[in-house]
Amino acid sequence: MAGTTPYDRWIKGRLDARVDVVVPPVGHRSWWLEQALLADPGEPCPALVGDTAADVCIAGGGFAGLWTAYELTERAPGIDVVLIEAGVCGAGGSGANGGLFSCSWHVLGTLCHFFGEEAGVHYAQVLADQVDDLDAWVARHEARIDLHHEGILYAQAGEWQDPPDAEGRAILARHGLSERFSVVDAAEARRFADSPRFVGGAFTPDLATVQPAKLARELRRVLLERGVRIYEGTPLLDLLPGRPATVVTPAGRVRADQVVYTVGAWAAGHPHWRRAFAVGVDYMVVTEPMPGRLREIGWTTHVGIADLRYMLLYLRRTDDDRIAIGGGGMGAVRGGDIDGEGRVACRARASDHLAAVAAENLVWLFPQLEGVRFDAAWSGPMDVDRAGIPFFFTAPSGNLHAGLGFSGHGLTPTKAGGKTLASLALCADDEWAHLPVVGPPLTLVPPEPLRRPMVQTISRLMETGDRRAQQGRPRGVVRDTAQRVFDAYCAVRPRA
Numbered sequence: 064m065a066g067t068t069p070y071d072r073w074i075k076g077r078l079d080a081r082v083d084v085v086v087p088p089v090g091h092r093s094w095w096l097e098q099a100l101l102a103d104p105g106e107p108c109p110a111l112v113g114d115t116a117a118d119v120c121i122a123g124g125g126f127a128g129l130w131t132a133y134e135l136t137e138r139a140p141g142i143d144v145v146l147i148e149a150g151v152c153g154a155g156g157s158g159a160n161g162g163l164f165s166c167s168w169h170v171l172g173t174l175c176h177f178f179g180e181e182a183g184v185h186y187a188q189v190l191a192d193q194v195d196d197l198d199a200w201v202a203r204h205e206a207r208i209d210l211h212h213e214g215i216l217y218a219q220a221g222e223w224q225d226p227p228d229a230e231g232r233a234i235l236a237r238h239g240l241s242e243r244f245s246v247v248d249a250a251e252a253r254r255f256a257d258s259p260r261f262v263g264g265a266f267t268p269d270l271a272t273v274q275p276a277k278l279a280r281e282l283r284r285v286l287l288e289r290g291v292r293i294y295e296g297t298p299l300l301d302l303l304p305g306r307p308a309t310v311v312t313p314a315g316r317v318r319a320d321q322v323v324y325t326v327g328a329w330a331a332g333h334p335h336w337r338r339a340f341a342v343g344v345d346y347m348v349v350t351e352p353m354p355g356r357l358r359e360i361g362w363t364t365h366v367g368i369a370d371l372r373y374m375l376l377y378l379r380r381t382d383d384d385r386i387a388i389g390g391g392g393m394g395a396v397r398g399g400d401i402d403g404e405g406r407v408a409c410r411a412r413a414s415d416h417l418a419a420v421a422a423e424n425l426v427w428l429f430p431q432l433e434g435v436r437f438d439a440a441w442s443g444p445m446d447v448d449r450a451g452i453p454f455f456f457t458a459p460s461g462n463l464h465a466g467l468g469f470s471g472h473g474l475t476p477t478k479a480g481g482k483t484l485a486s487l488a489l490c491a492d493d494e495w496a497h498l499p500v501v502g503p504p505l506t507l508v509p510p511e512p513l514r515r516p517m518v519q520t521i522s523r524l525m526e527t528g529d530r531r532a533q534q535g536r537p538r539g540v541v542r543d544t545a546q547r548v549f550d551a552y553c554a555v556r557p558r559a
């Protein structure tokens with residue numbers, strides 16, 4: 064930085080200083096879920112005891128399962144739906160995430176690579192449409208989820224970061240959609256929030272921020288109002304195929320014509336899905352309330368921000384004037400190593416240092432926030448598909464369906480996915496049943512015991528590579544080579 068004014072010189076001093084943060088221990092539950100349950104614990108949903116029957120049984124009370132139940136009741140009023148959830152609704156990634164209810168324009172190149180250009184653009188448009196759809200849903204159900212539909216800045220926080228998806232932008236231009244993902248220069252980027260690191264980026268209006276656990280709990284409320292029977296503390300232990308199929312839980316069984324399996328990262332513990340995805344663990348932290356400091360950095364709107372480093376950072380404001388930030392690295396665990404509340408069951412395998420990585424990176428992005436207090440840290444599990452694309456699969460029996468592989472950006476895909484899974488369960492031959500994501504997993508991941516160490520090593524190399532680059536040091540030959548090999552591996556199309 065040139066350092067011409069006292070403010071510039073002060074910022075320059077902060078940029079050069081070592082970032083020092085104190086982060087609370089990684090909590091058992093996400094801060095979002097704690098807050099949501101405190102504000103409104105909702106009607107009790109005791110565990111299933113005894114046997115019952117239903118038209119559809121859904122296993123998993125995250126967004127995928129909840130939206131599926133919602134769509135079923137929307138399209139087939141009077142349908143008898145049972146939803147069983149191992150912990151409480153929102154206990155998994157759905158209650159722990161960044162709350163960036165995002166389109167996929169920034170990964171359009173990847174979608175088109177796997178699906179072809181027409182289908183890739185169509186699917187990205189479907190996801191973008193979910194953001195408007197959420198506005199309407201919130202208004203219709205008077206849902207209190209702290210929704211702000213104001214878009215997101217994908218910020219290039221230094222020349223060492225790649226500019227936003229050039230391939231995707233060329234595709235958007237060909238389809239007359241350039242305004243959905245428009246390039247901004249440094250000055251424009253800094254108008255959203257004044258980070259001296261920003262050298263440019265891209266803005267899309269197709270993103271809303273939400274309080275994710277409140278969204279999960281409000282969905283639960285609406286479903287209960289519609290007569291869906293929700294049993295919390297009720298894990299699926301076994302699934303016996305047949306017509307009807309039988310879902311076995313610790314103290315009862317559900318006989319259902321159709322079963323929808325949406326247990327997220329936990330599915331990796333099931334032999335059928337053990338090659339479908341890796342289990343990643345992302346970490347988040349939230350600051351103290353700081354309305355004055357937000358004004359100081361000029362972050363006065365609810366535009367979300369992502370920093371385009373290899374291990375993406377994502378940050379957003381909360382309604383009580385905090386910043387929540389996550390990413391910058393990713394932990395990895397074996398399928399069975401997450402407990403009922405979504406935490407890494409074996410503490411020795413946790414990557415809790417990643418909460419500090421997110422916190423340090425907040426102060427790195429905004430040196431003006433030096434000394435800020437962090438009030439909470441948490442982690443959540445993710446079903447990480449190699450291409451980052453979910454899949455919706457129906458078993459040959461025709462009455463068992465799964466929606467998995469939402470990776471680190473499942474908020475809009477689970478909403479669209481609820482429509483797809485509802486179509487599959489209702490045997491509807493509509494547009495939702497024919498999206499390009501319907502079918503077996505697009506890619507496979509290596510088996511254990513190779514997978515976890517591989518994912519862990521790559522993540523660690525990319526995380527430290529980003530850190531070296533932000534310190535002005537070379538990433539190093541090993542990291543550059545690992546990145547090239549990994550990117551090429553992720554782009555392989557086994558189904559092509």
Ligand SMILES: Cc1cc2nc3c(=O)[nH]c(=O)nc-3n(C[C@H](O)[C@H](O)[C@H](O)COP(=O)(O)OP(=O)(O)OC[C@H]3O[C@@H](n4cnc5c(N)ncnc54)[C@H](O)[C@@H]3O)c2cc1C
Nearest residue numbers: 125126127149155156157160161163299327443472473474
């Ligand atoms: C820290 C973090 C930040 C993220 N940030 C974002 C973001 O900003 N934007 C975005 O789009 N995505 C984000 N994601 C990803 C997003 O949260 C997920 O893709 C999405 O929530 C997946 O929803 P799901 O319903 O498939 O899974 P989950 O929410 O994990 O739900 C699965 C549910 O199944 C339950 N379950 C497990 N086993 C059983 C069983 N045997 N029987 C019954 N129930 C069972 C679990 O308790 C859980 O409630 C983030 C994820 C994490 C962890």
